[in-house]
Amino acid sequence: MSVPPIRIALVGCGRIAGNHVSAIKKLPEFSLVACCDSVADRARAIGEAEGIPWFTSEERMLAEVPCDAVTIATPSGLHPKHGIIAAKAGRHVICEKPMAITLSSADDLVTACDDAGVHLFVVKQNRLNPSIQLLKRAVDKGRFGRIYMANATVRWSRPQEYYDQAPWRGTWEFDGGAFMNQASHYVDLIQWLVGPVESVMARTATLARKIEAEDSGIAILKFRSGALGTIEVTMLTYPRNLEGSITILGEKGSVKIGGTAVNKVEHWAFADYDDDDKAIETASTSPPNVYGFGHEAYYKNVAQVIQGVSRPDTDGRAGRKSLELILGIYESAKTGREVPIPLKVQQ
Numbered sequence: 001m002s003v004p005p006i007r008i009a010l011v012g013c014g015r016i017a018g019n020h021v022s023a024i025k026k027l028p029e030f031s032l033v034a035c036c037d038s039v040a041d042r043a044r045a046i047g048e049a050e051g052i053p054w055f056t057s058e059e060r061m062l063a064e065v066p067c068d069a070v071t072i073a074t075p076s077g078l079h080p081k082h083g084i085i086a087a088k089a090g091r092h093v094i095c096e097k098p099m100a101i102t103l104s105s106a107d108d109l110v111t112a113c114d115d116a117g118v119h120l121f122v123v124k125q126n127r128l129n130p131s132i133q134l135l136k137r138a139v140d141k142g143r144f145g146r147i148y149m150a151n152a153t154v155r156w157s158r159p160q161e162y163y164d165q166a167p168w169r170g171t172w173e174f175d176g177g178a179f180m181n182q183a184s185h186y187v188d189l190i191q192w193l194v195g196p197v198e199s200v201m202a203r204t205a206t207l208a209r210k211i212e213a214e215d216s217g218i219a220i221l222k223f224r225s226g227a228l229g230t231i232e233v234t235m236l237t238y239p240r241n242l243e244g245s246i247t248i249l250g251e252k253g254s255v256k257i258g259g260t261a262v263n264k265v266e267h268w269a270f271a272d273y274d275d276d277d278k279a280i281e282t283a284s285t286s287p288p289n290v291y292g293f294g295h296e297a298y299y300k301n302v303a304q305v306i307q308g309v310s311r312p313d314t315d316g317r318a319g320r321k322s323l324e325l326i327l328g329i330y331e332s333a334k335t336g337r338e339v340p341i342p343l344k345v346q347q
């Protein structure tokens with residue numbers, strides 16, 4: 001007996017929506033059944049292209065079209081509101097990163113999903129890059145021995161026109177800056193691979209773009225294991241994206257996953273052989289942009305979880321961890337002090 005596809009409704013038909021639509025269409029486990037955007041032309045464009053009903057209100061869409069899950073691809077500060085509407089309507093929530101830009105609203109979203117008995121998935125597709133999966137396995141197998149140092153570097157380029165495309169970009173109310181938006185995957189990766197983080201010190205700056213939040217910043221991490229880490233982020237690289245990398249240096253191993261979006265194994269050296277070493281040649285990919293190929297891989301996990309055969313790759317609690325670190329970075333940049341994680345004052 002064939003299983004009926006999982007019906008997805010999409011909220012937010014902007015730039016990243018295309019990655020969701022193409023991932024959903026590629027996977028037979030899903031069907032896209034409706035979309036909505038507060039800007040009618042955007043909803044209409046996807047609705048007409050996909051032959052599905054389109055709306056300008058999430059509530060109306062959910063009232064009129066039966067669905068199993070709702071994908072949230074609206075401005076970051078609105079994710080909790082849209083996710084809570086979906087959860088209260090009994091739908092699973094697939095939420096773009098970051099899940100929220102305050103911890104209290106992230107907690108409200110987690111609670112709403114728990115209360116409704118629905119899953120909350122936070123899209124962290126970079127974790128699923130083949131090179132990152134190999135690195136995670138190496139960490140989990142203890143191949144580094146003691147980890148001494150970890151670094152994430154995001155040297156990307158976002159011109160003023162990118163920020164001017166939408167009024168929410170770079171604002172404190174709906175977005176945040178380079179750490180909260182563009183580099184949030186890298187903050188997530190470093191804490192997922194080497195964390196938990198014990199404390200953070202940071203400096204941020206708005207050096208060139210006309211936005212409220214930062215276009216550049218540096219964070220120094222102390223991990224609970226004793227290892228040290230740095231995160232260097234800028235959106236001002238001339239003339240284009242140069243690097244999106246993670247490096248881990250340990251007692252018995254050194255790895256750098258680089259390229260422009262952690263898509264290439266640039267260095268892989270371990271004292272002891274493991275069969276995974278054979279996979280490094282095939283683990284590098286050439287994605288069309290820094291968003292990578294991962295949305296499709298992410299949705300495969302969503303399907304398996306909803307079908308009851310797997311656990312979520314990143315649920316709301318996992319998504320909250322990197323949000324807390326980003327907010328710690330912001331607090332340190334603001335106060336000039338070292339900030340312990342978990343944060344004392346929940347923001």
Ligand SMILES: NC(=O)c1ccc[n+]([C@@H]2O[C@H](COP(=O)([O-])OP(=O)(O)OC[C@H]3O[C@@H](n4cnc5c(N)ncnc54)[C@H](O)[C@@H]3O)[C@@H](O)[C@H]2O)c1
Pocket residue numbers: 011012013014015016017036037038039042056058073074075076077078096097098123125166181290291
């Ligand atoms: N996973 C990734 O790698 C990745 C990449 C890019 C963006 N994102 C995330 O996706 C989200 C959207 O980013 P984007 O670049 O697509 O932004 P965007 O501005 O291009 O798209 C957001 C859309 O939401 C719509 N919207 C705003 N308020 C709405 C409402 N109340 N109801 C319905 N629709 C509403 C806007 O009209 C717009 O079309 C952000 O949170 C961003 O951080 C994730």
